[in-house]
Each structure stands twice: as structure tokens, then as C-alpha cells.
Amino acid sequence: MLRNPFKKYKGFVRGEFLNLFAFRTEIIGWVAQDIVTLLIMVFLWLSIYKENANNPINGFTYPEMIAYLVTASLSSQWINNGSTFRSVNDDITEGQISSWLIRPVSYRGKNFACTLGDCLGNFVLFFFPLATIALLIFTFGLGLPFPAWYNILFYLLSGFLAIVIIDSLDFLIAQLGFLTNSLFGIFIIKSAIFAFLSGSTIPYSFFPEWAQKVMPYLPFAGLSSTPVSILLGRFAVTDSLISIGLSSAWAVGLYLFSVYANHRMIKHVVAVGG
Amino acid sequence: MKKYLKLYPHYLAMALKSKMIYRADWAIGLLGLVVSNLVTFATLYLSTLPVQSLGGWNLSHIMFLYGFLLIPMGIDHMLTDKLWNYGGGLINSGELDRILMKPVNPLFQMCAEYFQEGGLGEVILGITFMAIFGPQISLDWSFNVVFPIVIGAAFSPLIYFAIKLWTMSIAFYNRRSLSIMSGVYNIKEYGKYPASIYHTGNWVGEVVYNALLFVLPFGLVGYLPLAAQMFPGQDIPFLWFSIPSNNYLIMGVIVLVSVSQFALAYLFFSRAIRHYSSAGA
Numbered sequence: 001m002l003r004n005p006f007k008k009y010k011g012f013v014r015g016e017f018l019n020l021f022a023f024r025t026e027i028i029g030w031v032a033q034d035i036v037t038l039l040i041m042v043f044l045w046l047s048i049y050k051e052n053a054n055n056p057i058n059g060f061t062y063p064e065m066i067a068y069l070v071t072a073s074l075s076s077q078w079i080n081n082g083s084t085f086r087s088v089n090d091d092i093t094e095g096q097i098s099s100w101l102i103r104p105v106s107y108r109g110k111n112f113a114c115t116l117g118d119c120l121g122n123f124v125l126f127f128f129p130l131a132t133i134a135l136l137i138f139t140f141g142l143g144l145p146f147p148a149w150y151n152i153l154f155y156l157l158s159g160f161l162a163i164v165i166i167d168s169l170d171f172l173i174a175q176l177g178f179l180t181n182s183l184f185g186i187f188i189i190k191s192a193i194f195a196f197l198s199g200s201t202i203p204y205s206f207f208p209e210w211a212q213k214v215m216p217y218l219p220f221a222g223l224s225s226t227p228v229s230i231l232l233g234r235f236a237v238t239d240s241l242i243s244i245g246l247s248s249a250w251a252v253g254l255y256l257f258s259v260y261a262n263h264r265m266i267k268h269v270v271a272v273g274g
Numbered sequence: 275m276k277k278y279l280k281l282y283p284h285y286l287a288m289a290l291k292s293k294m295i296y297r298a299d300w301a302i303g304l305l306g307l308v309v310s311n312l313v314t315f316a317t318l319y320l321s322t323l324p325v326q327s328l329g330g331w332n333l334s335h336i337m338f339l340y341g342f343l344l345i346p347m348g349i350d351h352m353l354t355d356k357l358w359n360y361g362g363g364l365i366n367s368g369e370l371d372r373i374l375m376k377p378v379n380p381l382f383q384m385c386a387e388y389f390q391e392g393g394l395g396e397v398i399l400g401i402t403f404m405a406i407f408g409p410q411i412s413l414d415w416s417f418n419v420v421f422p423i424v425i426g427a428a429f430s431p432l433i434y435f436a437i438k439l440w441t442m443s444i445a446f447y448n449r450r451s452l453s454i455m456s457g458v459y460n461i462k463e464y465g466k467y468p469a470s471i472y473h474t475g476n477w478v479g480e481v482v483y484n485a486l487l488f489v490l491p492f493g494l495v496g497y498l499p500l501a502a503q504m505f506p507g508q509d510i511p512f513l514w515f516s517i518p519s520n521n522y523l524i525m526g527v528i529v530l531v532s533v534s535q536f537a538l539a540y541l542f543f544s545r546a547i548r549h550y551s552s553a554g555a
Contacts, residue, residue: 029452029453029454029457030453030456032453032457033453033456033460036457036460036461037460040463040464043464043471043472043479043482044321044467044471045321046474047329047467047471047472047474048321048322048324048325048328051325051326051327051328052324052325057324057325058324179298180296180298180299181295181296181299182296182298182299182300182302182303182306184303184306185299185302185303185305185306185392186302186306188306188307188309188310189305189306189309189310191310192309192310192312192313192314193309193313195313196313196316196317201313201317202317202320202321206320206321206323206324207320
């Protein structure tokens with residue numbers, strides 16, 4: 001009889017999901033902080049556009065710019081909130097990895113399942129209500145068109161691919177825990193670079209000419225620029241499909257690479273006698 | 275006071291030694307804040323580039339302001355960064371028992387036990403930015419300009435310290451205060467732009483502007499002294515009145531606000547710490 005290979009990971013998804021609900025007050029603090037950051041941004045861009053007599057800058061009008069940055073920030077709430085980096089790091093420093101290796105689940109698979117649970121929880125608990133409010137404000141307050149149904153679907157698909165890409169990168173970067181104890185430093189570097197290169201702090205059209213040509217082909221584009229641009233209808237349908245294709249390729253490639261890294265890592269663990 | 279001055283080098287040596295166990299950690303810690311500041315800097319630069327100026331401040335002025343700010347911010351990072359760990363769960367795990375046993379001021383111990391090398395990176399980066407953008411703006415390097423600015427800057431790390439201190443102290447009641455701490459502390463991002471851009475004329479702008487100068491005075495640190503240099507003779511709006519752009523007057527305001535912020539935060543800390551109940555280890 002064939003058994004469903006994904007069944008054993010369902011518990012991890014569910015566990016993380018429920019965990020999130022248990023700690024929601026702490027998380028509300030973090031969400032409040034994101035809202036403060038968004039307010040700074042609104043003010044800042046208001047004054048930038050005032051300097052420019054409210055004319056479009058690099059292809060963005062003021063409402064479009066606010067919509068882009070708000071959507072990017074809200075999207076990272078569900079896309080970029082996995083637990084992999086932290087838990088791999090903890091497992092390495094506390095020596096817990098060996099206890100995972102004797103269980104009948106793949107270590108990489110377990111981490112990905114936990115991230116999915118986190119992302120799902122964040123989606124339901126925070127992203128969905130906040131995004132609904134934001135969307136109403138964009139449509140009725142700023143006068144932007146409501147996203148087309150297929151763009152919403154593409155957005156969700158591209159968001160899922162973003163989770164796979166980030167989770168694989170996180171898993172790979174967390175391996176540095178074998179070499180250094182300062183993963184907080186690495187975490188800061190990683191977050192800053194991801195935020196910038198994914199276009200979530202500032203759209204790619206503000207980048208220098210040469211960078212604009214390169215960025216869409218890097219895995220980072222799929223993390224924020226692609227899903228957000230799709231949702232806001234900045235891409236034609238064919239462009240959306242091409243970008244999603246690129247993200248899929250990166251997602252599959254990086255996931256496979258992280259599985260390979262996992263195998264290498266296990267050998268390393270055995271070698272040091274953990 | 276003398277006792278603490280004598281004790282500090284010993285604490286510092288211990289902190290540095292424990293840091294030096296892993297050499298790579300030191301480099302990564304140093305690099306961490308440098309990279310995140312470079313990214314903020316790049317965002318700031320790219321967003322201002324198309325318009326070239328914000329509220330009368332041109333690109334070089336804004337970048338110089340950013341470099342200038344990094345120095346007090348970095349000094350605070352170096353000396354008091356351990357407070358984050360106390361807000362983030364160290365109080366809960368009973369770490370304070372050890373500290374309260376010793377006949378030394380608890381706040382001194384909490385801060386002196388740790389040295390955040392990332393702050394050193396920020397100071398270096400700040401000096402670099404000032405060196406790059408300084409020549410592009412006309413600055414008066416006479417004594418009556420530089421002296422009050424330096425004194426003001428020497429006091430302003432107290433502002434960052436004070437805000438971390440009172441938000442951390444909430445953990446004595448709440449066990450954890452990391453999200454409140456970082457929520458309030460992150461408002462420092464506002465300070466990286468000249469505060470005058472928030473002074474838009476409507477009441478929201480007015481409230482944000484004055485809150486940034488007095489309540490969470492992140493805007494005070496760099497904006498005030500540099501505004502006085504950039505727009506000499508122009509009054510600077512303040513609450514319901516405005517003050518002349520006199521360097522010594524501005525120095526006085528910065529020193530006064532820094533010291534009173536710290537005094538209030540310390541008062542709250544000393545009250546809150548009485549709330550601490552041991553984990554019973």
C-alpha cells in the first residue's frame with residue numbers, strides 16, 4: 001500500500017500554526033511596529049512627492065507608491081515569517097540536531113513544514129484582515145483599481161513560491177552556525193540584504209539602470225517585487241507568467257540545493273561526533 | 275562615581291575577552307550593523323535621488339546628517355546593548371538574581387557586562403559618510419560652531435539609552451518587553467530624515483515634529499545642530515514658538531533634553547526593578 005509521504009509532516013504545520021495563536025499578544029506588538037514603520041514611510045514619500053509637485057517618479061504616482069510599499073510590507077508578514085533560520089540555528093548551537101536525525105522524518109522537510117504552518121497562521125491571523133483593510137483604503141481612499149481575480153490568484157501562487165525560496169535560503173544560511181556563534185549578526189545582514197534586493201524597501205525602478213536589468217533574474221525578485229507588482233496589476237499577464245516561471249525555477253533549484261546541503265550537513269554532524 | 279570609573283575597565287576587559295572566544299563572531303557582529311546601515315543609506319539615497327532635495331535639505335546634507343547621527347547611535351550601541359537581552363527574556367530567566375547580589379549599581383552591571391562591537395562599526399561608518407559628504411556642503415569649522423555641536427553629540431547617546439531603558443523596564447512588570455522596546459526604538463528611523471519634513475503645516479505634522487524633538491527625541495540629535503548651520507539666521511520652530519538658530523542655545527536644548535530623558539528613564543527603572551521577583555533558583 002502506498003502511503004502519503006506528506007502525511008507525517010502535517011503535524012508540524014498544525015503545531016506551528018497553533019503555536020502562533022498561543023503567542024498572538026507578543027506578535028501584535030510586532031505588527032504594531034510594522035504599522036509605525038509604514039507611517040514613517042507615508043510621511044517620507046509625501047515629502048518626496050511634494051518636492052516633485054506630485055508628478056510621478058520612476059513610473060509611480062504617490063498613491064501607487066504607497067500601495068506598493070504597504071503591500072510589500074504586509075506581504076512580508078506572511079511570506080517572510082518562517083521559523084527555519086531560528087530553529088536550525090538553535091538546533092546547531094544546542095546540539096539538538098542529532099535528536100532529529102533519529103526520527104523518521106527528513107530534517108529539511110520538518111523545517112519547511114514548520115515554516116508553512118507559521119506562514120499559514122500569519123496569513124489568517126494578520127495578513128488577511130490587514131490586507132482587506134488596506135485594499136479598501138487603496139480602492140476607495142486612494143482611487144486605485146481593485147485587483148483582478150487572476151492577479152489575486154497569481155499573487156498567492158507567487159507568494160507560496162517566495163516562501164519556498166526564502167525558506168531554502170534561510171536553511172542554507174543557517175548552516176553558517178557551524179562556523180560562527182554570531183547568528184544574530186548574520187540574521188541582521190541577511191534581513192537587510194533580502195529587504196533591499198527583493199525590492200520591498202524601494203521598487204526596482206529606483207535602482208540604477210544596470211541593476212534594473214539584472215534584478216528580475218535573481219531569486220530575490222520573487223520574494224517581494226514579483227508578487228506585489230502582480231497584485232497591483234503592474235505586470236501584463238504574460239509578464240506575470242514569465243516572472244512566476246522564473247520564481248518557480250529558483251524555488252525548485254534552491255529547495256533541491258538545500259536538501260543536498262542537508263545531506264552534507266548530516267555528515268558533518270557525524271564527523272564531529274554530535 | 276570613582277568606584278565605577280575604576281570598575282568599568284575591568285568589566286570591559288571581561289566583555290571583550292568573552293567576545294574574543296570566537297574571532298569570526300567579532301567580525302560578523304561588526305559587519306552586521308554596518309551592512310544594515312548601508313542598506314538604509316542606499317534606500318535613503320535612491321529615494322531622494324530623483325528629487326535631489328527634501329524640505330530645503332539637499333542630498334549631501336541629508337547624507338551628512340545620517341553620518342552624523344550614526345556616531346551617537348553607535349556609542350550607545352557599544353555601551354548599553356545588553357538591555358535588549360534583558361527585555362527579551364533575561365529577566366524572566368532569573369539573570370537578575372546574580373546582579374542584585376553584588377554591591378554595585380544594577381544598571382551599571384547590566385550594561386557594562388557586554389560590549390556590542392557593531393556600534394564601533396556604526397561609528398566608523400558615520401565618520402566615513404561625514405568625510406564623503408562633508409566636503410560637498412559648506413560647513414563653518416570655527417570653534418563656536420564645532421564645540422557646541424560636539425558637546426551636544428556627546429550628550430545625545432543618553433537619548434537612545436533612556437528610551438531603551440524605560441521600555442526595557444516594562445519587562446519588570448510584563449516579564450518580556452522586547453516588542454515594545456523595538457517598537458518604540460524603531461521610531462529612531464524618523465530621525466534619519468531632517469525633522470522639518472514632518473513639519474507640514476497641518477496638526478498631524480506638528481504633533482509628529484514636536485514629539486520627535488521632545489517626547490521621543492530621535493529627531494533632536496542630528497537635525498537641530500545641522501539645521502542651524504544650513505539655515506543660519508533662520509528661526510527653528512519649536513512647540514508653539516520658535517528659537518533663533520544659536521549654536522549654544524541648541525547645545526543647551528540637546529543637553530537639557532538628553533539629561534532629563536535619562537533622569538526620567540532611570541527613575542522609572544529604579545521603581546520598576548523593585549517589582550522584580552526572583553525566579554527562586
